[in-house]
Amino acid sequence: MPENKLEGQNAAVARGAIEGALSGSAIVAPTWYLLNRRWPAFRALPTTLKTLGAVITIVPLISIRAEHRGLDWYRTGIGKTEREKEREEEQRRWASLSPKDKLAEWTAKHQLSVIVGSWALTMGLVGRKVMRDPLISMPNKVVQVRLWAQGLTIGVIIAAAALTHSQRAQAANMRKHSPDHTWVYLLDKQRLEKERAQNA
Incomplete structure (x- = not known):
């Protein structure tokens, strides 16, 4: 990695x-102050234990923010072109799918949302109809709405299971995490830069 890029990454991580x-200090300082003023048990703790609490809070925040900044730097710099290629490939693949395949893929990716959404929609629709009936008591209305919603939700779960089973290979590919091959692109890029430098 060229020196200026390494410095940029180091600066981002340090920031x-x-x-x-x-x-972390903004969280620990007021918390420590309030606990010292209002909680006698905290005041009685040894300073080393109080410091441990501060360290347990601050150190993870330091490492998490440093990693996030480093990843942000990477996403806007070196890895940007590779991700753009992947995004374009995914857009081409999505555009080539038929509407039926798009619906099936979306449903397979969002099964839980479809199931919960169908349950909520059924509760609303059936609830609206059942609540208008003056001859049924309120507890019976609630039971009716719940039974209808459960029945339809079971049907949706069975349909989702059938869809998943019919697309088992596709679902496995969607769930499988594709490995990051950005390093191959970077190695090729570095090799080309070295060749250009040697030829110049």
Whole structure:
């Protein structure tokens, strides 16, 4: 990695670490102050134990913010072109699907949302109809709405299971995490830069 890019990444990570330290301190300082003033058990704790609590809060925030800043730097810099290629490939693949395949893929990816959404929709629709009936008591109305919603939800779950079974290979591919091959692209890019430098 060229020196200026490495410096940029180091600066981003350092900025993230400073942000984490400041945000951790912003959490710990007032908490420590309030606990010292209002809770006698906290005042009785040894200083080393209080410091441990501060460290347990601040250090993870430092590392998390530093990592986030480093990843942000990477996403806007080196890895941007590789991600753009992947995004374009996914858009081409999505555009080539038929509407039926698009619906099936979307449903397979969002099964839980479809199931919960169908349950809520059924509760609303059936509830609206059942609540208008003056001859049924309120507890019976609630039971009727619940039974209708459960029945339809079971039907949706069975349909989702059938869809998943029919698309088992596709579902496995969607769930499988594709490995990050950005490093191959970077190695090729570095090799080309070295060749250009040697030829110049």
